[in-house]
Amino acid sequence: MLMLPVVLRNLLGRCATRPYPRQARQPFAGSRGQLVNDAGSCILCGTCARVCPSQCLTVSRKDGLWQYEPFACICCGVCVEACPSGSLTQLGRWRPAVRERERVVMEVRREK
Numbered sequence: 001m002l003m004l005p006v007v008l009r010n011l012l013g014r015c016a017t018r019p020y021p022r023q024a025r026q027p028f029a030g031s032r033g034q035l036v037n038d039a040g041s042c043i044l045c046g047t048c049a050r051v052c053p054s055q056c057l058t059v060s061r062k063d064g065l066w067q068y069e070p071f072a073c074i075c076c077g078v079c080v081e082a083c084p085s086g087s088l089t090q091l092g093r094w095r096p097a098v099r100e101r102e103r104v105v106m107e108v109r110r111e112k
C-alpha cells in the first residue's frame with residue numbers, strides 16, 4: 001500500500017529524463033566534446049596515437065591515414081595537448097547520436 005503513491009507519481013508525473021536524441025542537453029561551457037583533425041595541419045607524427053589512453057587513434061604515415069574510433073574515445077583531451085602541429089581540436093559539443101558504430105578515417109597525405 002505504501003508503494004502505491006510512489007507508483008502513481010512515477011506513472012503520472014513529469015518524466016525525469018530527456019527524450020534523447022530528440023532533445024539533447026546543451027553542453028556546459030568549456031566542455032571537451034567531439035574531436036576533429038585538420039587534415040591540412042596534421043603531419044602524421046603519431047604522437048596522438050601514442051599518448052591516447054583509450055588506444056582509439058591509429059596513424060599510418062606510410063598510407064597517409066589518420067583513423068579515429070569515436071566510440072572508444074573518452075574525450076580526455078590528452079591528444080589535443082600533445083599534438084605538435086595543433087591540428088587536433090575538441091569542439092564544445094559532443095558527437096551526434098548514431099545508429100551504427102562508425103570509424104573516422106581521414107586521408108592526410110600520401111608519401112611519394
Ligand code: SF4
Nearest residue numbers: 042043045046048083
Ligand atoms: S593529429 Fe597531431 S599528433 Fe596526431 S599525427 Fe597529426 S600532427 Fe601528429
Ligand code: SF4
Nearest residue numbers: 052073074076077079
Ligand atoms: S580525447 Fe583522449 S581518448 Fe579521445 S582520442 Fe584523444 S587522447 Fe584518445
